Amino acid sequence: MKEQEFLQEVKEIELLNSALGLLEWDSQTGMPEAGSEFRGETVGYLSGMSFERSVGPKIQEALTYFETHLEELSEVGLAVYSKIKEEYELNHSIPPERMQAYTTALTNAHSAWLKARKEKEFDQMKTEIQTIIDFLKEFIPYWKKDEATSYDVLLNQYEPELTVEKLDKIFAQVKDGIMDIRATIAEKGTAPRTDFLSRTVTKEQQRTFVTGVAKDLGYDFSRGRLDDTVHPFMLDLNRNDARITTRWDETNFSMATFGVIHEAGHGIYEQSIDPKYDYTPLSTGASMGIHESQSLFNEIIIGSNKQFWQKQFPFFKECTEGTFDDIDVDTFYDSLKETKASLIRIEADSLTYPLHIIIRYEIEKMIFNENVSIYELPKIWNDKYEEYLGIRPENDLEGIVQDVHWSGGSFGYFPSYALGYMYAAQLRHAMSKELDMDTILAGADYSPIKNWLTQHIHQYGASRKPNQLIMDATGEELNPQYLIDYMKSVYYDVYKIDE
Amino acid sequence: MKEQEFLQEVKEIELLNSALGLLEWDSQTGMPEAGSEFRGETVGYLSGMSFERSVGPKIQEALTYFETHLEELSEVGLAVYSKIKEEYELNHSIPPERMQAYTTALTNAHSAWLKARKEKEFDQMKTEIQTIIDFLKEFIPYWKKDEATSYDVLLNQYEPELTVEKLDKIFAQVKDGIMDIRATIAEKGTAPRTDFLSRTVTKEQQRTFVTGVAKDLGYDFSRGRLDDTVHPFMLDLNRNDARITTRWDETNFSMATFGVIHEAGHGIYEQSIDPKYDYTPLSTGASMGIHESQSLFNEIIIGSNKQFWQKQFPFFKECTEGTFDDIDVDTFYDSLKETKASLIRIEADSLTYPLHIIIRYEIEKMIFNENVSIYELPKIWNDKYEEYLGIRPENDLEGIVQDVHWSGGSFGYFPSYALGYMYAAQLRHAMSKELDMDTILAGADYSPIKNWLTQHIHQYGASRKPNQLIMDATGEELNPQYLIDYMKSVYYDVYKIDE
Numbered sequence: 001m002k003e004q005e006f007l008q009e010v011k012e013i014e015l016l017n018s019a020l021g022l023l024e025w026d027s028q029t030g031m032p033e034a035g036s037e038f039r040g041e042t043v044g045y046l047s048g049m050s051f052e053r054s055v056g057p058k059i060q061e062a063l064t065y066f067e068t069h070l071e072e073l074s075e076v077g078l079a080v081y082s083k084i085k086e087e088y089e090l091n092h093s094i095p096p097e098r099m100q101a102y103t104t105a106l107t108n109a110h111s112a113w114l115k116a117r118k119e120k121e122f123d124q125m126k127t128e129i130q131t132i133i134d135f136l137k138e139f140i141p142y143w144k145k146d147e148a149t150s151y152d153v154l155l156n157q158y159e160p161e162l163t164v165e166k167l168d169k170i171f172a173q174v175k176d177g178i179m180d181i182r183a184t185i186a187e188k189g190t191a192p193r194t195d196f197l198s199r200t201v202t203k204e205q206q207r208t209f210v211t212g213v214a215k216d217l218g219y220d221f222s223r224g225r226l227d228d229t230v231h232p233f234m235l236d237l238n239r240n241d242a243r244i245t246t247r248w249d250e251t252n253f254s255m256a257t258f259g260v261i262h263e264a265g266h267g268i269y270e271q272s273i274d275p276k277y278d279y280t281p282l283s284t285g286a287s288m289g290i291h292e293s294q295s296l297f298n299e300i301i302i303g304s305n306k307q308f309w310q311k312q313f314p315f316f317k318e319c320t321e322g323t324f325d326d327i328d329v330d331t332f333y334d335s336l337k338e339t340k341a342s343l344i345r346i347e348a349d350s351l352t353y354p355l356h357i358i359i360r361y362e363i364e365k366m367i368f369n370e371n372v373s374i375y376e377l378p379k380i381w382n383d384k385y386e387e388y389l390g391i392r393p394e395n396d397l398e399g400i401v402q403d404v405h406w407s408g409g410s411f412g413y414f415p416s417y418a419l420g421y422m423y424a425a426q427l428r429h430a431m432s433k434e435l436d437m438d439t440i441l442a443g444a445d446y447s448p449i450k451n452w453l454t455q456h457i458h459q460y461g462a463s464r465k466p467n468q469l470i471m472d473a474t475g476e477e478l479n480p481q482y483l484i485d486y487m488k489s490v491y492y493d494v495y496k497i498d499e
Numbered sequence: 500m501k502e503q504e505f506l507q508e509v510k511e512i513e514l515l516n517s518a519l520g521l522l523e524w525d526s527q528t529g530m531p532e533a534g535s536e537f538r539g540e541t542v543g544y545l546s547g548m549s550f551e552r553s554v555g556p557k558i559q560e561a562l563t564y565f566e567t568h569l570e571e572l573s574e575v576g577l578a579v580y581s582k583i584k585e586e587y588e589l590n591h592s593i594p595p596e597r598m599q600a601y602t603t604a605l606t607n608a609h610s611a612w613l614k615a616r617k618e619k620e621f622d623q624m625k626t627e628i629q630t631i632i633d634f635l636k637e638f639i640p641y642w643k644k645d646e647a648t649s650y651d652v653l654l655n656q657y658e659p660e661l662t663v664e665k666l667d668k669i670f671a672q673v674k675d676g677i678m679d680i681r682a683t684i685a686e687k688g689t690a691p692r693t694d695f696l697s698r699t700v701t702k703e704q705q706r707t708f709v710t711g712v713a714k715d716l717g718y719d720f721s722r723g724r725l726d727d728t729v730h731p732f733m734l735d736l737n738r739n740d741a742r743i744t745t746r747w748d749e750t751n752f753s754m755a756t757f758g759v760i761h762e763a764g765h766g767i768y769e770q771s772i773d774p775k776y777d778y779t780p781l782s783t784g785a786s787m788g789i790h791e792s793q794s795l796f797n798e799i800i801i802g803s804n805k806q807f808w809q810k811q812f813p814f815f816k817e818c819t820e821g822t823f824d825d826i827d828v829d830t831f832y833d834s835l836k837e838t839k840a841s842l843i844r845i846e847a848d849s850l851t852y853p854l855h856i857i858i859r860y861e862i863e864k865m866i867f868n869e870n871v872s873i874y875e876l877p878k879i880w881n882d883k884y885e886e887y888l889g890i891r892p893e894n895d896l897e898g899i900v901q902d903v904h905w906s907g908g909s910f911g912y913f914p915s916y917a918l919g920y921m922y923a924a925q926l927r928h929a930m931s932k933e934l935d936m937d938t939i940l941a942g943a944d945y946s947p948i949k950n951w952l953t954q955h956i957h958q959y960g961a962s963r964k965p966n967q968l969i970m971d972a973t974g975e976e977l978n979p980q981y982l983i984d985y986m987k988s989v990y991y992d993v994y995k996i997d998e
Binding site: 011012015016018019022023026030031032033034035037038039041042045046221222223224225237238240241278279 | 510511514515517518521522525529530531532533534536537538540541544545720721722723724726736737739740777778
């Protein structure tokens with residue numbers, strides 16, 4: 001087995017995945033709905049083929065051979081080998097017939113979730129969710145390597161080397177920090193004016209503004225595109241074709257504005273990965289958490305920067321053709337940073353968002369490490385919302401059935417979202433030592449910011465682990481204090497609190 | 500080998516082709532250009548896989564087994580078997596290394612064609628075209644079965660059972676007929692007024708009109724979609740996802756109007772194929788010629804019908820918001836049917852169009868049956884344009900290098916376009932015996948026309964040969980007189996000629 005032969009096999013799997021990517025993009029953007037049954041057949045066939053190849057004889061042979069011939073691999077070859085080995089061990093360890101049964105269970109759970117949403121009742125899906133949990137509990141021993149707890153195994157599938165032990169401390173600190181800020185705001189804060197946020201901004205006006213901003217931030221439209229969809233996402237077919245989507249609301253322009261800024265962050269990441277990783281599984285983000293750090297860097301670091309809005313607000317005014325002539329930039333800026341407890345995660349503001357994640361984390365941990373009964377989950381959920389956010393869902397649609405993740409088997413995924421926030425704030429802190437971000441964001445050329453991120457994060461793709469990237473980029477391990485400090489400075493400023 | 504196993508193999512090849520279809524559609528509608536190298540790799544890999552499967556061991560085994568066990572096949576299975584057998588014999592007969600070399604020659608010829616267009620000189624591509632011709636001459640003996648001449652073999656790849664012997668007679672009749680009509684018009688005709696055809700109609704106005712018309716004609720937008728492209732086409736991923744494209748010119752609305760009507764005809768065909776042929780190579784048109792008969796039925800039969808425009812013109816006026824208030828329907832109708840000799844095939848009107856095809860047919864026949872030298876082709880081309888149309892190209896871009904077909908190896912393809920015209924006129928004649936087309940087209944419900952075409956043509960997909968379809972639908976073999984009579988009636992009316 002030569003490296004070249006190994007990389008050719010890897011490339012062919014990547015080519016299949018790239019076709020699957022386009023099929024997925026098309027399903028979510030433009031496919032006539034009537035075509036969905038045919039589409040399901042095509043996707044099922046190609047993804048089956050991709051999976052079979054990824055655990056097939058060629059890959060097996062390569063893994064066996066290079067285990068004792070590592071010296072024959074180039075730098076890229078070695079990184080690809082490590083990644084493929086990890087994926088192989090994850091995929092190959094489960095008996096195929098159990099994996100098949102699990103896939104069926106996921107389909108059932110998705111239908112049950114839709115029903116539960118409709119009925120606003122967790123009861124409608126609890127049997128199916130229990131089945132998913134049972135499958136994962138069956139699979140965890142197969143996946144387990146050095147992890148201390150069952151839930152660690154799930155966490156690691158989304159964020160390598162993350163543990164409950166670390167997260168418990170980190171989330172305790174984040175929770176306390178946010179609760180403090182919220183208490184201070186409640187006691188002494190002056191809420192910003194927000195009435196004008198619902199003024200009509202046409203889709204075309206929004207598009208002109210936000211594509212201009214995305215370009216400024218470094219998203220390359222000649223190597224991507226922006227389409228309409230119900231659930232916004234970024235999907236990369238390759239580094240020269242990293243597409244983003246959004247949805248528009250003409251009486252809530254901030255949704256698409258921050259949505260596109262967010263997805264553009266994902267897109268810039270993919271567009272900036274070193275070409276030497278083309279056609280390998282390294283030509284993508286390092287983890288869910290690191291990917292989210294890049295979208296959130298755009299959305300909550302740059303998007304919460306006053307100088308950035310000083311620069312962009314005149315352009316926004318121009319695009320909206322007079323609609324905001326009576327609003328000055330400070331009033332506008334403050335309105336974007338209102339914070340308010342809410343029941344729905346995807347509608348949460350950037351201060352309260354991590355609390356939504358922490359609630360999910362605590363419940364997932366109870367499920368896998370403490371065997372809590374499924375019957376107790378809705379009450380636990382509602383109690384935690386009352387405790388952390390001071391509000392209580394009136395039904396399960398406002399509560400435990402709002403997210404698709406659990407019915408999709410994605411237990412362990414939610415923490416990535418909060419990691420993204422913390423990474424973003426920590427990267428900002430490190431970047432600020434080298435760059436004068438305020439001056440850059442007030443100016444016409446944002447490229448130093450993008451270049452810093454490319455140099456420290458993007459270029460490596462998935463060839464380095466999150467831990468290492470953060471350590472190398474910031475000089476220390478994940479430290480949630482940067483997020484807390486940053487939130488304090490932003491929200492105390494908006495809510496006119498002197499400390 | 501069971502029929503089910505055979506059909507499963509066929510289905511998997513179709514699923515690959517369906518993914519390839521989407522990749523092609525995307526390349527032509529929305530892919531960022533920078534992604535084209537990656538796209539090329541994906542398409543190359545999947546099309547290689549599809550080809551290998553189509554001549555692979557499972558297909559071979561099925562063909563061998565069922566050759567002596569035809570009785571084990573269902574009706575659909577038998578039709579699929581026949582189709583697969585044909586394709587296999589076409590694909591498998593050429594030595595793979597020669598096919599590979601041919602593919603490379605096609606790539607070179609395409610580049611040479613682009614250069615020849617730029618330089619407006621056939622010289623720039625003659626070596627590469629000669630290579631393509633040499634390859635085809637080498638392949639023809641492998642493909643040849645009962646055909647009388649070399650060129651028959653090529654014709655048959657696009658229109659089964661068509662021969663030079665038949666076409667010579669048919670085209671002679673068509674040529675004489677058109678030349679007569681043109682002479683009469685030149686002598687006695689009054690040209691219609693056309694100045695208002697260049698009035699500005701915005702893309703959105705055009706879109707509103709033409710999507711309304713396409714819907715009336717029976718194109719189902721819930722099982723298709725309309726996108727923008729440089730070269731308009733219809734592409735079917737399956738019968739529930741048959742997409743059409745167009746390009747728009749705001750000072751020439753008739754281009755997109757007739758373009759969309761044309762492509763909708765292709766789309767309606769694909770949308771109306773019997774579901775029993777799903778996931779088989781029968782779920783597509785019977786031939787290029789039959790496919791073109793459906794698009795041209797829309798474009799030149801319905802689109803040249805006065806009652807149709809009586810019905811649609813008020814809607815056109817409404818869509819164009821006053822731009823045509825001074826034009827009455829008769830003036831409008833006449834303007835759409837102006838005829839004028841032109842050098843460029845794709846800009847030709849429906850009367851002169853077949854002459855463009857006949858010129859290409861005669862030259863292709865000379866190349867393959869009479870071994871004419873490539874050096875003589877530009878002069879032959881220009882002489883024929885002068886003889887048949889009375890105009891002579893000033894350079895090769897206006898002449899022999901205008902079309903992509905030859906550099907793509909598609910010798911034998913052009914006649915299909917003319918067959919489409921003749922089939923369409925013949926189908927009109929047959930339909931008129933059962934339906935009062937004028938009354939239907941003047942009314943609100945066009946479905947009887949679409950249903951007639953579905954009953955006689957669409958539903959069969961590729962399970963029947965063109966000959967048989969035309970014979971069953973019209974009661975006779977291809978008869979070009981219907982086209983000549985029809986052209987005479989349309990153009991003499993527009994040009995105010997009483998006979």
